[in-house]
Structure formats: C-alpha cells, structure tokens
Amino acid sequence: xxxxxxxxxxPERSYQLAGKLLPWFTVLTIITFLVGSVWGLVxxxxxxxxxxxxxxxxIHVPAAMMAMVAYSSMAIAAFIxxxxxxxxxxxxxxxxxxxxxxxxxxxxxxxAAWGKPMWxxxxxxxxxxxxxxxxxxxxxxxxALYNAFSDKVLAGRAAxxxxxxxxxNLPIIHYSVVWWNTLHQGATISKFEKPxxxxxxxxxxxxxxxxxxxxxxxxxxxxxxxxxxxxENHRPWVTALISDxxxxxxxxxK
Amino acid sequence: xAFTSIADFFAxxxxxxxxxxxxxxxxxxxxxxxxxxMHKRKMVLKTxxxxxxxxxxxxxxxxxxxxx
Numbered sequence: 437x438x439x440x441x442x443x444x445x446x447p448e449r450s451y452q453l454a455g456k457l458l459p460w461f462t463v464l465t466i467i468t469f470l471v472g473s474v475w476g477l478v479x480x481x482x483x484x485x486x487x488x489x490x491x492x493x494x495i496h497v498p499a500a501m502m503a504m505v506a507y508s509s510m511a512i513a514a515f516i517x518x519x520x521x522x523x524x525x526x527x528x529x530x531x532x533x534x535x536x537x538x539x540x541x542x543x544x545x546x547x548a549a550w551g552k553p554m555w556x557x558x559x560x561x562x563x564x565x566x567x568x569x570x571x572x573x574x575x576x577x578x579x580a581l582y583n584a585f586s587d588k589v590l591a592g593r594a595a596x597x598x599x600x601x602x603x604x605n606l607p608i609i610h611y612s613v614v615w616w617n618t619l620h621q622g623a624t625i626s627k628f629e630k631p632x633x634x635x636x637x638x639x640x641x642x643x644x645x646x647x648x649x650x651x652x653x654x655x656x657x658x659x660x661x662x663x664x665x666x667x668e669n670h671r672p673w674v675t676a677l678i679s680d681x682x683x684x685x686x687x688x689x690k
Numbered sequence: 691x692a693f694t695s696i697a698d699f700f701a702x703x704x705x706x707x708x709x710x711x712x713x714x715x716x717x718x719x720x721x722x723x724x725x726x727x728m729h730k731r732k733m734v735l736k737t738x739x740x741x742x743x744x745x746x747x748x749x750x751x752x753x754x755x756x757x758x
Contacts, residue, residue: 479691480692482692496712549715553708658731659730662734669738675742681735
C-alpha cells in the first residue's frame with residue numbers, strides 16, 4: 437500500500453521532489469516573516485509589565501520551538517537511517533543540523549537580550565538556559581562529527597548515533613521550567629490549556645512560529661539538495677543535470 | 691498601531707537597544723545561514739563541472755593519440 441513512497445528513497449527522485457517543494461516553502465517563509473514581524477513589532481500592544489521589551493518574544497519563542505522541532509525530525513531521520521540504512525535519511529540529518537544550530541543560537545541570544553532588561557543579567561545558570569546551551573553544543577557536535585569523516589557512510593552513521601543520544605536533552609529542555617525553580621517563565625502556549633496571552637499578541641506569535649517553521653523547511657530542502665549533489669557527484673544523473681543547467685544558462689532560459 | 695511616531699517606534703519604550711539587538715543579530719545569523727547554503731551549492735556545482743571538463747579533456751587526449 438505504501439509502496440509508492442519507495443522510489444523517493446532514490447537520490448534523483450528526492451532531489452526533484454525537494455526542488456518542487458522549495459518555491460512553496462520560500463514564498464510561505466517570506467510572507468509569514470514579513471506579516472509576523474511587522475504585526476509583532478508595530479501593531480501588537482505593549483505588555484503591561486514588560487513594556488515593549490516583550491516584542492523579543494516574536495523571534496525568541498519561534499526560534500526555540502523550531503530548534504526543538506528540527507532536533508525531533510533529525511532524531512526520526514537518524515533512527516530511520518540506522519535501522520533501514522536509508523542514505524537519504526542520513527543526508528536529512530546533515531542538512532537539518534546547521535539550521536537547528538542557528539535557531540538555537542538565536543533563541544539563546546535573544547533570550548540574553550531579553551534577560552538583561554527584565555532580569556538584570558545577560559545570563560544565569562538556570563535549568564532552561566543551561567539545557568538549551570547543551571542543545572547548541574549537541575548540534576555543533578553533530579555537525580563537527582559529520583564533517584570529521586571523509587567517508588560519508590561512516591560520517592552519516594556516527595552523526596545519526598550522536599543525534600539519537602542527544603534526544604535525552606529534549607524532554608529536559610521542555611520540562612525544565614516545571615521540574616526546577618527557574619528564572620525563566622513557564623510556557624505561554626500549551627496544547628491543553630487556553631494560552632495565557634491576549635489574542636492581539638498571540639496572533640503575530642503564531643504567524644512567526646509558522647515563519648520559522650517554513651524557514652526551517654526551506655533551508656533544510658536547500659541543504660538536502662546540496663548534500664545529495666555532493667554525495668552523488670559521480671553519478672550520470674548529476675552529470676546530466678549539470679549539463680542541463682549549463683545549457684539553460686547559455687540560452688538564457690530560466 | 692502601538693506607536694505614535696517613528697522615533698517612538700525606534701525607542702521601543704526605552705528598550706530599543708535590547709529589542710533591536712535581538713532582532714538584528716537574529717536576522718544577521720539567518721542571512722549568514724542562507725549565504726552559506728547558497729555558497730555550498732555553488733561549490734558543489736563547480737566541483738562537478740570541473741570533473742566533467744577533466745573527463746572530456748582525457749577523452750579528447752586519448753582520441754588524439756598517435757596523430758602527432
């Protein structure tokens with residue numbers, strides 16, 4: 437029944453599918469980014485306690501959230517790569533890791549810039565902040581490990597194993613504000629309760645979460661395509677693809 | 691709209707430095723990631739092109755053998 441999925445494990449089909457999805461993700465990213473950030477920066481009302489500093493939330497929360505989503509999808513891909521030995525899954529891990537790392541860095545940095553005026557400190561060794569910092573190190577570890585081997589089969593396997601080991605950190609990050617007394621505030625949006633945020637502040641946040649999600653998709657697709665080309669570069673279909681791109685350049689066709 | 695003037699908007703109720711710092715660095719790091727990704731594609735394409743050109747040269751050279 438699910439056999440139609442099987443051809444997509446072939447690099448050429450994956451490359452083409454990623455190329456077809458790419459423009460949609462790009463457009464969605466641009467629109468949601470513009471709408472979300474203008475709405476959040478200009479139109480959303482100031483917070484009654486935190487004033488205008490709360491506007492940092494519109495990048496802080498989406499970046500932190502999508503850094504975890506990126507990691508979760510990497511973990512699923514790593515599992516698939518290790519169990520069924522599908523190379524496309526390894527490439528997904530390698531493609532996602534840098535995006536996740538940048539998102540984690542953004543979450544940490546914006547958190548510091550928000551913490552300074554609100555808590556009086558750029559950084560505190562609190563459970564949420566520390567576990568998020570560990571996430572950044574895990575991301576960097578995965579990237580470094582993948583690049584450390586010139587044999588990409590070995591590199592993919594090693595990176596997948598490290599990804600699965602790092603999964604332990606995800607529940608720790610998520611529940612850190614519940615398990616420990618932290619300076620970091622609790623969750624604003626939760627699946628089970630009504631969000632503790634006014635709708636005119638919440639909407640731009642939701643749009644920005646979509647924007648970061650779409651950005652994650654766009655960049656992962658781009659890097660995934662790079663990864664396929666790099667690892668398949670001796671295959672005839674890549675040669676054909678390159679001469680095709682050259683021809684289009686010569687004739688000036690897009 | 692939450693602000694009355696442009697200056698008011700940039701001041702962010704006194705939190706301007708922190709808000710713009712957060713937004714600035716975030717956008718900068720996203721742009722760096724985009725540039726890095728596009729650069730990587732260019733490099734991969736270049737490597738493949740060089741390989742094709744080299745293979746073509748070898749082919750041409752072997753065709754010319756014995757013709758000097």
